[in-house]
Amino acid sequence: MHLLDYFLNIHFKRFQGCFASYGFLECPMKKKEKITIHDIAMEIGVTASTVSRALNNHPRISPATKKMVLEAAKAINYKPNRIAAALRHGKSKLIGIIVPTINRNFFSSIVRGIEEYANARDYKVMISQSYDDYKKEVETIDALLDARVDGIMVSLGKNTHSFSHFESVIQKGIPLVFFDRTTDELEVNQVVIDDYSSAYQATNHLIQQGYRHIAHFTSHMKIKIYQERLRGYTQALLDNGIQFDEKMVVESNMQLDGGRTSARYLLDQGFGFDAIFSASDYAIVGALQELKKNHVKIPQEVGLIGFSNEPFTEFTEPALSTVDQKAISIGENSAALFFEMINGDHKPKPMIKKTLEANLIIRTSSSRIPNIQLNTNSTNPN
């Protein structure tokens, strides 16, 4: 194509665009022309190829040309069209994230970790929620595949006990990372916190505070994290010479109401518990409410400790001890894992599992023995 033809062509196209949007007679001044590399090319008298290479810092382009291109690009306010680039080299630079719900400090912090790590590398994230619904999770995987994401990071829904929807992801060779709520039934790279160790520490802490009859709130045993927390709880009991009692392990949905019901159950059964280690902050708040309603003194009569360090644990009366899961770090590590996967040679590698250490946060609800540094919100000693 000759230069003149090209010129005419460009302008003809613009004219059409204008026409389509505004009607023939009132095409406004502010022509919202799409600026492409061709415009830059024309501007400085090279071809689009050169512009493209210059923008991508290709070694075969002279520094002088690069400089010109960059300047021209800035001058006419060029914005690369990632969609076109995505189509060409098959990468959307999008990462799909699926979490049960974003409405949890824990998950939204993980997302934040992923987002910051990814954005710094020119990737964007698409967040979806499964609402702990299996069907929705399957649909969402499909939707992300549809959106041509370059990778998917998932925290499994509570009701996900079948994993065939991930197989298509794996077969397509799309990097997949599980975080927090994972499964062993699939060979997928994952990032988790050391649930076992955290649970052990939490339980151990209760024992050190003099509690001996410690109940445990948990959820569906299909989920790895609950298995591990139970294991840590059990081991801590054993190591301290306390008999493990199956009756003291209460299963629920781990929500507020589940916690209430579980506490109610313990009270009704008269098991004589003096502490609860819950695998969820929500459930422990429910228990707290139920116990207070029954005039049980916390932490004097019953010690409580939750899991996740949700913000509200600081607001309750008394403030709840809990386990901080370093959510942002989980997010960053998950993202890092993704980038390892796309950057390495594509040879099959053994599964990677990163396990991060969590932090026990001791507040009033589990502090029977007086302790100086318990007051978490003391900026104003009074």
Added chain:
Amino acid sequence: MHLLDYFLNIHFKRFQGCFASYGFLECPMKKKEKITIHDIAMEIGVTASTVSRALNNHPRISPATKKMVLEAAKAINYKPNRIAAALRHGKSKLIGIIVPTINRNFFSSIVRGIEEYANARDYKVMISQSYDDYKKEVETIDALLDARVDGIMVSLGKNTHSFSHFESVIQKGIPLVFFDRTTDELEVNQVVIDDYSSAYQATNHLIQQGYRHIAHFTSHMKIKIYQERLRGYTQALLDNGIQFDEKMVVESNMQLDGGRTSARYLLDQGFGFDAIFSASDYAIVGALQELKKNHVKIPQEVGLIGFSNEPFTEFTEPALSTVDQKAISIGENSAALFFEMINGDHKPKPMIKKTLEANLIIRTSSSRIPNIQLNTNSTNPN
């Protein structure tokens, strides 16, 4: 191009792809071929044009052909490539959302509302957080523009007092919707709740409960919602013959610590307040903590009411009265507004502002007068 050529071409391409990924000798069986409309076309002996039209239910394609196409598509497991489509007709079918933080029940519920409305119409959402940081907000707008979103929905950051970053969005003709945290300095369609009315009701409720010296916690007056809430508060006082006292309006960051500080301030100044209407739930929790530390009885001595119905307001002792903002509805309405904008003729229209009614939720913290239906969590009367 002859059919045979095309055939060879296709297979040559596949071979290359295989080669690149796995090395020559070990190209595995599971060929991860990209399936396109051309594959469907070959399968049933038509051209890609026909397939495309059939898939899009174009009227000029015979029902018989459509049926064949659909079946072939299903048979070979075809997935449309939205990126290619996006490039062609300039629509990414993506909506960008910017919220200060997703880690709030209010915002994540709005997002949920948007998401469900949009997904039902084959649109996906990209969520970004500004963290109430102006610079980050500007960058995020840019990032969304980069990602070629078809529309942007924003709740402004607390520190956003300049709005030039939205002008490029408007100029590009990209639909823009503000929700909740909006501004009047820009002619942008918006969805808000009736902050004025909600604040009026909340304040009025306190007055009806016998409180007379009502303080108000607020934040930066540049933000519309805080202006409105202050206005509602003021008007309610006036309408009840109570003198408005500027000293009783305390400004802070509206976080937990801000609430603590503000309460501390009120106590120190000895203004003799007997109630607080806070424009934020976080701040009212801070106040609650500070007051309890000083042995102030809630609600007997001081009544409290917050704003947003964050989940933890139910968990505090006593449970906090608050205003439920119908977040999901805000989300749905915002999304609906977006679709109105892209579906209508593109003629300039007057600005649309949807105002939704909020719900006053009365709990213990503001109930001085005994009332039967105050117990919010009584499934188990005991």
Added chain:
DNA sequence: CCAGCAAATGCAATCGATTGCGCTATTATA
């Protein structure tokens, strides 16, 4: 002065779907 090589660019195909226009049959109208 010319082959030979490297550096710097250009050409044109490509990614996958869409779409204006044009080309056949087939049906309807005169």
Added chain:
DNA sequence: TATAATAGCGCAATCGATTGCATTTGCTGG
């Protein structure tokens, strides 16, 4: 029966950026 319509589909350009290969230009060395 002949012509006009119309239905149904194909051709090829297009969206904007990328990239293998070809080409041009500039230099070096013989």
